[in-house]
Amino acid sequence: MLKVNGRERMRTALLLGKDSIQVQSTQQPEIGPGDVLLRTKASLICGTDVRILRYGHAAISSGTRRILGHELSGVIARVGSDVSSLKTGMRVAVAPNMGCGLCDQCVSGNMHLCADYRALGIHIDGGFAEYVRIPSVAVRQGNVIDIPPQMSFVEAALAEPLSCVYNGFERCALRPGDTVLVMGAGPIGLMHAKMAKLGGASTVFVSDLNSERLLRCRHIDASLVALDANDIEGKIMDFTSARGVDVCITACPSAEAQQQSLQLTAVNGRVLFFGGLPTNASEVHLDTNLIHYKQLMVTGTTRASMRQFRTVLSLVGRGTLTVKEFITETFDIAEIRQAFAYTAQGLGLRCMIAFDGHAK
Numbered sequence: 001m002l003k004v005n006g007r008e009r010m011r012t013a014l015l016l017g018k019d020s021i022q023v024q025s026t027q028q029p030e031i032g033p034g035d036v037l038l039r040t041k042a043s044l045i046c047g048t049d050v051r052i053l054r055y056g057h058a059a060i061s062s063g064t065r066r067i068l069g070h071e072l073s074g075v076i077a078r079v080g081s082d083v084s085s086l087k088t089g090m091r092v093a094v095a096p097n098m099g100c101g102l103c104d105q106c107v108s109g110n111m112h113l114c115a116d117y118r119a120l121g122i123h124i125d126g127g128f129a130e131y132v133r134i135p136s137v138a139v140r141q142g143n144v145i146d147i148p149p150q151m152s153f154v155e156a157a158l159a160e161p162l163s164c165v166y167n168g169f170e171r172c173a174l175r176p177g178d179t180v181l182v183m184g185a186g187p188i189g190l191m192h193a194k195m196a197k198l199g200g201a202s203t204v205f206v207s208d209l210n211s212e213r214l215l216r217c218r219h220i221d222a223s224l225v226a227l228d229a230n231d232i233e234g235k236i237m238d239f240t241s242a243r244g245v246d247v248c249i250t251a252c253p254s255a256e257a258q259q260q261s262l263q264l265t266a267v268n269g270r271v272l273f274f275g276g277l278p279t280n281a282s283e284v285h286l287d288t289n290l291i292h293y294k295q296l297m298v299t300g301t302t303r304a305s306m307r308q309f310r311t312v313l314s315l316v317g318r319g320t321l322t323v324k325e326f327i328t329e330t331f332d333i334a335e336i337r338q339a340f341a342y343t344a345q346g347l348g349l350r351c352m353i354a355f356d357g358h359a360k
């Protein structure tokens, strides 16, 4: 860290506008009495970040210079004078979602569904900087969670996407021996596949149109059955003796996958629309008689609650769920543009932004 005129500086990847992200030296954030200052150790880029860079975001007005990054972990560098629950030097994971704390959703523990929901790295500055101000609302809400010594910073940062997957997993009501199809072999699809295995699924199929992406299934779990998405119905019916799968998860932004999922799911099955569709393409023609006559449960999830975030952290902390294999590349903050390009290409899984050289 440089000091210029006595003020502390930091390296920051600033979103300046559409398709414009630049690493600059900026002033380290000031913190208020209820805030903490995080020294970032790992930040991950996800599809949401790529979409924000490409298309902008409703919560980021034009001309706003925002620091993205909502999947992050680090060490507490400083605590505000009113903060007693956290100490300098603690290694922590940070959940990004904040609610108003007062509405029915917040009071029931679903801050991620609050109408006034805000997230680090979207509504306020996030983890693509050496230091991040964690606001008092997040500190009070329990978003800053100390991690066990054996947990790496990258594992802690992975808790965010995993918690969203876990939210979906809970809605699928998976039972031991169930068959599962995950449509989409991106990092999120493979996290769903891994979670389904952990939850007792007998067979987990993963489909994708891209054969290169399907090769990654092996990298995650050798027992996953990778299927080319062409003629997926024929293949699933062959594998399941024409029953269909008990649980079908769409982890891709595809209306066709949503339509197919109803065909591919067995009687009394559950369908999860996990991947959202582009804003102007979300009206999809569905054969609702399939839902009716097969008694399907069709659901969707978004983001994750604090409870789900903490559950995932403890699964990873205890070694029940291994996640390191989801990181396929590491870039220094100075290489943020390469990191975005890598993520946009979709051939690797998650990439990590590191701040101390390439240390993991």
Ligand SMILES: [Zn+2]
Pocket (backbone or CB within 6 Å): 046, 047, 048, 070, 071, 160, 161
């Ligand atoms: Zn994300």
Ligand SMILES: [Zn+2]
Pocket (backbone or CB within 6 Å): 099, 100, 101, 102, 103, 104, 105, 106, 107, 111, 114, 115, 116
């Ligand atoms: Zn609320």
